[in-house]
Structures are given as structure tokens and as C-alpha cells.
Amino acid sequence: MDKKWWHHLTAYQIYTRSFCDSNGDGIGDFQGIISKLDYLQELGVGAIWISPFNDSPNYDNGYDISDYYAILKDFGTTEDLEELVKECEKRDIIVMMDLVLNHSSNEHPWFLEAAKDRDGKYHDYYIWEEGTEDQPPQGEGAFFGGNVWEWTPQIQEYYYHTFSIQQPDLNWKNEDMRKDLYAMIRYWMEKGIRGFRMDAIDNIVKNGHGGNDQQSEKIHTYLQEMNKYSFGLQDNLLTVGETGGTTLEMAKVYSDPERKELDMVFQFEHVENGNGDYGKWTTEKYDFKEFKNIMIKWQEELAGKAWNSLFLGNHDQPRSVSRFGNDNPAYRDISAKMLATCLHMMQGTPYVYQGEELGMTNVYFDKLEDYRDIESLHYFTELTETGRLTPEYMMKCLMLRSRDNARTPMQWDTSASAGFTTGEPWIKVNPNYRQINAADQLKDPDSVFHYYQKLIRLRKEMDIIVYGEFEALYRDHDQIFAYTRKLGSEKLLTVCNFSAQEAEMELPETFTEGAQCLITNMGRKVFDRKIILNPYEAFVLYKK
Numbered sequence: 307m308d309k310k311w312w313h314h315l316t317a318y319q320i321y322t323r324s325f326c327d328s329n330g331d332g333i334g335d336f337q338g339i340i341s342k343l344d345y346l347q348e349l350g351v352g353a354i355w356i357s358p359f360n361d362s363p364n365y366d367n368g369y370d371i372s373d374y375y376a377i378l379k380d381f382g383t384t385e386d387l388e389e390l391v392k393e394c395e396k397r398d399i400i401v402m403m404d405l406v407l408n409h410s411s412n413e414h415p416w417f418l419e420a421a422k423d424r425d426g427k428y429h430d431y432y433i434w435e436e437g438t439e440d441q442p443p444q445g446e447g448a449f450f451g452g453n454v455w456e457w458t459p460q461i462q463e464y465y466y467h468t469f470s471i472q473q474p475d476l477n478w479k480n481e482d483m484r485k486d487l488y489a490m491i492r493y494w495m496e497k498g499i500r501g502f503r504m505d506a507i508d509n510i511v512k513n514g515h516g517g518n519d520q521q522s523e524k525i526h527t528y529l530q531e532m533n534k535y536s537f538g539l540q541d542n543l544l545t546v547g548e549t550g551g552t553t554l555e556m557a558k559v560y561s562d563p564e565r566k567e568l569d570m571v572f573q574f575e576h577v578e579n580g581n582g583d584y585g586k587w588t589t590e591k592y593d594f595k596e597f598k599n600i601m602i603k604w605q606e607e608l609a610g611k612a613w614n615s616l617f618l619g620n621h622d623q624p625r626s627v628s629r630f631g632n633d634n635p636a637y638r639d640i641s642a643k644m645l646a647t648c649l650h651m652m653q654g655t656p657y658v659y660q661g662e663e664l665g666m667t668n669v670y671f672d673k674l675e676d677y678r679d680i681e682s683l684h685y686f687t688e689l690t691e692t693g694r695l696t697p698e699y700m701m702k703c704l705m706l707r708s709r710d711n712a713r714t715p716m717q718w719d720t721s722a723s724a725g726f727t728t729g730e731p732w733i734k735v736n737p738n739y740r741q742i743n744a745a746d747q748l749k750d751p752d753s754v755f756h757y758y759q760k761l762i763r764l765r766k767e768m769d770i771i772v773y774g775e776f777e778a779l780y781r782d783h784d785q786i787f788a789y790t791r792k793l794g795s796e797k798l799l800t801v802c803n804f805s806a807q808e809a810e811m812e813l814p815e816t817f818t819e820g821a822q823c824l825i826t827n828m829g830r831k832v833f834d835r836k837i838i839l840n841p842y843e844a845f846v847l848y849k850k
């Protein structure tokens with residue numbers, strides 16, 4: 307694998323709205339981010355991916371863009387963004403922008419024009435189908451509401467939307483539309499943006515039967531074109547595609563450096579494991595062995611061919627410690643560190659979601675009125691009104707799986723609203739901020755924060771973590787996730803106990819003598835041949 311400037315870095319995802327509010331309006335903003343850059347520098351991250359910051363009516367918190375060139379007023383101005391980029395440069399951090407190119411807002415001027423006039427230039431920027439008001443075309447259910455087809459009385463046509471009614475899909479078959487998007491990307495590159503996360507990018511090709519063709523060859527053609535006319539023009543950018551439907555085979559194609567598409571993609575197999583009849587709306591826990599197999603498979607299969615992205619949480623997922631670890635106060639910190647160990651010693655680029663580095667947990671709102679997320683509110687209505695799930699059961703699902711779990715304000719300190727805002731936060735703060743917050747953890751050398759800091763530093767310093775060959779151990783064990791990495795004569799062993807019970811293991815021969823412990827979440831000092839792992843224990847041994 308050819309070496310790339312970004313191979314040693316760890317990225318950090320900022321959900322701006324919930325990160326830090328500088329002016330007391332209850333909404334996080336750019337000046338808030340700027341005020342926390344020293345914190346991020348101390349953590350050691352090399353990139354920040356910021357959630358969409360373009361103008362938007364915010365039906366889906368910015369994932370519905372009404373002006374690709376303007377900054378959402380809640381977040382600040384273009385000057386604030388420029389200042390953010392500059393301040394990041396000083397700290398060796400690149401700013402990655404979230405590009406929402408599968409759809410725009412229904413308030414985007416393109417759409418307003420398109421919905422007025424069948425013969426106008428912008429009509430073809432979206433996807434239309436004739437029909438009558440009571441007879442929509444054939445189509446699947448939309449992600450956040452109703453059918454994918456929505457009626458427009460004024461021109462007697464249906465438009466297509468993968469997500470909510472307020473998010474009409476752009477028509478990628480239209481070359482003018484594509485060129486307008488590429489020009490927009492170049493505009494942000496000139497503003498100093500050094501990376502892009504491509505939202506829902508494998509939805510841009512439709513299958514002609516009211517659905518998306520996430521396996522289409524055409525997606526690759528468009529990505530190559532986009533690469534050529536925008537981010538590929540500079541070699542100092544970093545790109546990652548959000549590809550919810552990607553298979554291993556597709557991922558290899560997307561991120562094959564030779565093909566000039568994307569640097570890497572987010573795959574979702576590991577976070578979708580355990581889904582049921584109604585997708586993620588279930589109270590079932592994830593299946594550890596399946597999870598492990600999926601993680602191993604991606605490590606093995608992409609090795610030498612393409613690059614992995616590594617994540618356990620983001621703004622669409624519940625908090626990783628609540629989901630894959632154990633957020634009971636007795637195990638919270640330990641299991642958060644264990645999960646981080648498991649992920650950060652793998653090959654690929656780790657993405658830390660804001661607050662994960664503190665071990666922030668699910669908020670478990672038990673009142674529907676506390677939820678803000680369009681997806682949660684939509685599915686609550688749809689699944690309970692059709693009688694598929696009872697309201698009581700659906701509330702339990704929301705508590706475990708709602709995207710709002712990840713969207714409560716960042717917990718900075720013990721002051722009111724966790725130091726996130728001096729005003730009224732747009733979504734309630736998790737009351738556990740008195741126990742879990744950045745200020746306390748910065749003072750404590752054993753905190754989850756300092757553990758992440760160490761993992762991030764190790765990746766920066768050690769080639770073996772970046773390039774070492776991966777080999778899984780204990781594949782069938784139902785508590786232990788263990789693997790080695792090898793680079794030349796160097797060897798690395800990662801051991802994690804994913805359970806609340808002790809687990810017995812034997813150290814591989816090579817590591818029984820002369821190995822150095824790089825990191826441990828329990829301060830283990832003795833590494834005998836036979837080891838009884840404590841609940842959620844993790845360690846990494848290194849041998850030269």
C-alpha cells in the first residue's frame with residue numbers, strides 16, 4: 307500500500323449544533339468550535355469532520371441544504387469559517403466538510419424553480435414521475451416519511467425523495483446539475499476545506515422502480531468524474547464516502563487508490579448487526595460474535611487493496627459505550643477504554659465522535675417530547691399508528707437506538723447545561739454531565755480522555771499500527787476479541803474482553819517474554835502465559 311500523508315491521523319467528528327455554543331442561543335456554532343480547538347489539539351486529532359454547515363431550514367439538522375454557498379446563520383458567517391480553518395491550520399488539523407449531494411432541501415431555489423415549471427432549466431435537476439394525485443408511481447417507503455414519491459399539485463407530477471419530503475433527490479443524470487455541484491466543491495476548496503465526507507453518496511443512482519441502486523457501476527463513474535473536477539485537483543485532501551449499502555466488493559472499488567474515487571468509505575455492517583424486522587427499531591442487543599466476525603472480515607479483505615474507516619459511533623448511531631460496552635457506572639470508563647483499544651489498534655482511519663473520548667452515554671429520554679430527530683419522530687408515528695409496535699415498546703427502542711442519543715450537548719464541565727451554553731440548549735443535556743465531563747477528565751491522568759489521547763499518539767508514532775498485517779486470534783471465543791499486527795520483525799497483540807465476566811486466555815508464545823505493554827485499561831503489570839481477564843479488560847503488547 308502506498309503511503310499517504312493522512313495514514314497516521316485520527317479524525318474527530320463534530321456535530322456543530324451540539325458541540326459548543328458561543329453566544330447563548332442554545333445552538334453550537336463555529337466560534338464555539340474555535341474556542342475548543344486547544345482541547346482537540348490536546349487530544350491529538352489531525353482532522354475534524356463537521357456536520358453540514360450550509361444554509362438549511364433544518365428539518366434534518368442541516369442535511370437538507372437550501373444554499374450550498376451560504377453558511378447556516380446559527381453557526382456563524384463565512385468569516386467565522388475562514389477563521390476556523392486558519393486556527394485549525396495552526397494546530398495541524400484539517401477541516402473536512404460534510405457534502406450533501408444526494409438531495410437538497412425543498413427550499414433550495416433549484417427545487418422551487420423545478421416545482422413551478424416543467425419546462426424550466428431546473429426541472430431536470432430533480433427526479434419526476436407523472437401520475438394522478440391519488441395514484442403515486444411504484445416506489446419504496448422513504449427513510450423519514452411516507453412514500454419516496456411526493457405529489458406537486460402545481461405541475462401535476464411526483465418528485466422522488468429517499469429521505470424526508472423536505473429532501474428531494476437531485477438528478478445525477480443531469481450534467482449541468484453535476485457541474486454545478488463540482489463548482490461548489492471547488493469553491494469550498496478555495497476556502498481552505500481539506501477534506502470531504504460525502505453524505506449518503508451511494509444513493510445517487512436510482513433503479514427505475516422507485517428505489518436506489520446502491521450497487522450501480524454508475525456511482526463509480528460519477529465519483530471519478532467528481533474527483534477529476536473537484537477534490538482530485540489537489541493532492542492534500544482527504545475524502546470519505548458514507549455508503550450505507552456498500553458491500554466488501556464495492557468498498558474495494560470505491561477506495562482503490564488506482565481508480566481515483568474516494569480515499570475510504572464508511573461501511574455499516576457492524577452497526578446494523580442485530581437489526582430486526584423493523585430495522586434498527588428493536589430492543590435486542592448486538593451479537594458480539596457476529597460483530598467480531600464483521601470487523602475481522604473488513605480488516606482481512608481490504609488489506610493491501612483499499613483503506614478502512616474505523617468507527618463505533620456517529621451522529622446517526624447510539625453512543626458506542628452504551629451499545630457495545632456497558633454504561634453502568636461500574637463499567638463505563640473501563641468498557642469505553644476497551645472499545646477504543648479494540649478499534650484504534652486496527653488498520654484504517656479511526657473516527658472519534660464528539661464525547662466518545664469522554665465515554666459519553668445514551669441519554670435515554672423517556673418522553674417523546676424530548677426527542678428532536680426527524681427519524682425518531684417519524685418512525686414513532688409510523689410504527690405505532692399502523693399497530694406494528696406498541697407505543698411502550700417503541701419508546702424503549704427510541705431510548706436505545708434514537709439518533710438523539712448522540713446529539714445531546716457535549717459535556718464540558720459541571721456548570722449549568724454542562725458548559726455547552728449559557729442559554730437554553732436546543733436539546734436537553736444528559737443529566738450525567740456532573741459525572742462525565744471534559745473538565746474533570748482533563749485533570750485526571752487515568753480518564754477516558756487521556757486514554758484516547760494515548761491511542762491517538764501511538765498511531766501517530768508507530769508504523770505497525772498503521773501498516774501492520776492483521777491476524778485474528780480467538781475467532782470463536784464469545785467474550786474475547788484479540789488480534790495481532792505484524793510489520794517486519796515487529797509484533798503487536800491487542801486483547802479485549804467484551805463481557806462483564808472474567809475470561810481466560812493463553813498469551814501467544816512470542817509475547818510471554820520481553821514484550822512491552824503499550825497501553826492497558828486496568829493497569830495490568832504481569833503478563834503470564836495464562837491470563838484471567840477482568841470484565842472489559844483490554845491491553846496491547848508490543849514486541850520487537
Ligand code: TEU
Nearest residue numbers: 366369406449469505506550586621622
Ligand atoms: O445518513 C444516511 C443514512 O442512510 C442514514 O439514514 C442512516 O442509515 C440512519 O440515520 C441510521 O439510523 C445520512 C446522514 O448521516 C444523516 O444524518 C441524514 O439524516 C441522512 O444522510 C440524510 O441526509
Ligand code: CA
Nearest residue numbers: 327329333335
Ligand atoms: Ca450559538
